[in-house]
Amino acid sequence: MNATLATLANVTQRIRARSAATRERYLDQVQRLGRRLPGVERMGCANVAHAVAALPSNDKLRIVAERAPHLAVVTAYNDMLSAHQPYEAYPAQIRRAAHALGATVQVAGGVPAMCDGVTQGTPGMELSLFSRDTIAMGTAVALSHDVFDAALLLGICDKIVPGLLIGALHFGHLPCVFVPAGPMSSGLSNSDKAKVRELYAQGKVGRDELLKAESAAYHGAGTCTFYGTANSNQMLLEAMGLHVPGAAFVHPQDPLRSRLTDEAVRRALAIQARGSAPAPIGQVVDERAIVNAMVALLATGGSTNHLIHWVAVARSAGILIDWSDFSELSAVVPLLARVYPNGSADVNQFQAAGGPGFVIRELLRAGLMHEDVLTVAGPSLQAYGRVPVAAGEQGVAWQDLPPASRDPEVLRGADQPFSATGGLKLLQGNLGRAVIKVSAVPEDRHWVEAPARIFDSQEAMQAAFKAGELERDVVVVVRFQGPQANGMPELHKLTPPLAVLQGKGFRVALVTDGRMSGASGKVPAAIHVSPEALAGGPLGRLRDGDLVRVDARSGELLALVDAAEWAAREPAQIRPEAALDNGMGLGRELFAGMRRNVSSAEQGAITWM
Structure with missing residues (x-):
């Protein structure tokens, strides 16, 4: 073998x-x-009568008499x-x-x-x-x-x-x-849609142009x-x-x-x-x-x-x-x-x-x-x-399908793949365990080491981007986005600004205890960091300016901080204003029990065990 x-x-x-x-x-x-016996044979007569009450008579006959x-x-x-x-x-x-x-x-x-x-x-x-x-x-x-x-x-x-x-x-x-x-x-191509999103993030096109593109894609x-x-x-x-x-x-x-x-x-x-x-x-x-x-x-x-x-x-x-x-x-x-x-x-x-x-x-x-x-x-x-x-x-x-792909730019056989590996890597280190998908990430970006900039929400990160504060090599850290904190929302809104920064030649990566899902792409992103910050995870120990290494080649996710200093740091707490339910009145409060009981991302974010 x-x-x-x-x-x-x-x-x-x-x-x-x-x-x-x-x-x-x-x-x-x-x-x-x-x-067990089928339901209509096993259940009480009143139960069966309720089950079939609204059905046409022929269906009742099939279920009850004919055991269909x-x-x-x-x-x-x-x-x-x-x-x-x-x-x-x-x-x-x-x-x-x-x-x-x-x-x-x-x-x-x-x-x-x-x-x-x-x-x-x-x-x-x-x-x-x-x-x-x-x-x-x-x-x-x-x-x-x-x-x-x-x-x-x-x-x-x-x-x-x-x-x-x-x-x-x-x-x-x-x-x-x-x-x-x-x-x-098929409508507007996904790549063309992504370009318009990046232009909008830079303020080069307006909302009307963005809506036109989105509507042509989702139509x-x-x-x-x-x-x-x-x-x-x-x-x-x-x-x-x-x-x-x-x-x-x-x-x-x-x-x-x-x-x-x-x-x-x-x-x-x-x-x-x-x-x-x-x-x-x-x-x-x-x-x-x-x-x-x-x-x-x-x-x-x-x-x-x-x-x-x-x-x-x-x-x-x-x-x-x-x-x-x-x-x-x-x-x-x-x-x-x-x-x-x-x-x-x-x-x-x-x-x-x-x-x-x-x-x-x-x-x-x-x-x-x-x-x-x-x-x-x-x-x-x-x-x-x-x-x-x-x-x-x-x-x-x-x-049967033809022996070869009908379009080798889209699909290939196992003997001539696009890559020898699936492009998914486990990252580990003093920042916890995370995953990174590198199948769309340029090979020279599989390793990024840069100072961290810490945010507690994607809105704060977007504001810093618009203010020009991220125009450098940077590891953007967005924490308090895990299942316990706020239900682990997908952070797709981060993709366009990060892609813009990378397109300008900066070495950029994202580290988050939130999700990016199938829409993550060419920017290296260490996601699902576990344990999450709200559960005492090590992302809470990070500070602005700490040197962070995201290395899909070696599988490392590290804060390059002196071990004694790292151990002595108190984990940050979610800011009171960030902890406020901005979703109150929009249903979020009904899910408080799930947030309290949910397991970690690696355990499936399960709420029923």
């Missing part, structure tokens, strides 16, 4: 050993609940999110498809779904991370009716997919299929076309076998989209306990599926948010992972895709070049994914290395 394959095997075995006790307890629970399969739909539909707007019509389509197959459907519940693009840089963003666990709880509430044979989960964007998945895994005996809706058509129904958290979600679901194969990036208006949704109903019926290929989600999501998701994330340069979310997802299935696992895999997983912000292409170009199917096929060929895993499409990941096409009047078939 060569070193690359040995790493995959070693990381998987280490996770399996670390998780032995928690995974055993989880699977015992899955099996115990899976042995009964499917739940948990939907994150709203038309605030462009990606979720197409879901408005899905329940009716799913009912039609189920009825044609002799089954019944109920929308079991809806879950909240906030748009990070709308709330970016506003008080609403402080609810964003915690919306994940709120969605998980909403999913559990929906499924708590407990009369279902399988579930279809309708969600795409940032916290929605992890939340739905966490909630579903707490009903691990239930087979589940995720149903995507596809990306919006219709479907997922935003850059490779951020939402589209990374879709890649990971493909790698875990939780979609109909190849469903991720088919456009909402493509006729194939409707066929794939019908196919999701067929798959849900096939994998339910009385179907032809039972596959409860708690068995589908094992340590091999989690490793496959990690590998897919690294091979495509996906969102760093998943170093938080997939830790929580894994924990929901009794599986324990940490950032060391990601970092070790990253050292051997090649980068196969260049999609913005790791390149100029958008997800539509990625799909046209071969998309998730090409990536999965290449990783399987290279031995970098586990093939013998249970999926909603069968007991192998091979189907996810092919692409769906229309077949017959309403059906779907799958065909």
Whole structure:
């Protein structure tokens, strides 16, 4: 076994050993609940009557007398999110498809779904991370009716997919299929949009020009076309076998989209306990599926948010992972895709070049994914290395991809990758543990050593930039942005000014206990620093002017301060004015309990344990 394959095997075995006790307890629970009678046979008559009261009489007959399969739909539909707007019509389509197959459907519940693009840089963003666990709880509430044979989960964007998945895994005996809706058509390119943002940050264009550019980029129904958290979600679901194969990036208006949704109903019926290929989600999501998701994330340069979310997802299935696992895999997983912000292409170009199917096929060929895993499409990941096409009047078939990428500037095979490694590094030192994504960072910026400038909010950093105070080599430190402090908002508003400074030739880096997610790009950013400043983390010991080293080559995150002086320093406290709830009256106060109870970023920022 060569070193690359040995790493995959070693990381998987280490996770399996670390998780032995928690995974055993989880699977015992899955099996115990899976042995129960169907809900309408198990529950009291009044319970059953309530469950079917509003259904048409034919559906009542199917459920109660004929014991027909009964499917739940948990939907994150709203038309605030462009990606979720197409879901408005899905329940009716799913009912039609189920009825044609002799089954019944109920929308079991809806879950909240906030748009990070709308709330970016506003008080609403402080609810964003915690919306994940709120969605998980909403999913559990929906499924708590407990009369279902399988579930279809309708969600795409940032916290929605992890939340739905966490909630579903707490009903691990239930087979589940995720149903995507596809990306919006390409508009203004992501690179051109980024240029306008940088010009606006410098005051060279006005708000009208910026709004025009943003509106040309975000212009219709479907997922935003850059490779951020939402589209990374879709890649990971493909790698875990939780979609109909190849469903991720088919456009909402493509006729194939409707066929794939019908196919999701067929798959849900096939994998339910009385179907032809039972596959409860708690068995589908094992340590091999989690490793496959990690590998897919690294091979495509996906969102760093998943170093938080997939830790929580894994924990929901009794599986324990940490950032060391990601970092070790990253050292051997090649980068196969260049999609913005790791390149100029958008997800539509990625799909046209071969998309998730090409990536999965290449990783399987290279031995970098586990093939013998249970999926909603069968007991192998091979189907996810092919692409769906229309077949017959309403059906779907799958065909092989060409041997080579259709666009080698966007997607490459495992034998000729863009980079030999996934570009994700673990940083450690006297400032704590952090992660850095360098797949889009120029190689000469993988190491930055410069004096620190400390801020307690992104607004303070932006004000200093506008005042010209950062026109030098600098490590910008934005602290008190962790889960306990303010819900760990994404700090995308920092990207344009930092990019401007780097573009002027200064050596610049960001260090923060907050998030940057899939929109981080060419500026080196040590993010998710743990423990966070509010929890007594070492970022609180930093002072303006301290020399800080961010080194992705050696994995160092250091304050170059005399050890005795460092130990003697009292950690800074969050300033009273910064601690005030500027989100009061906008819902933030409802999440105070989550902020008090949340675990660290590396532990998944979990609020329910």
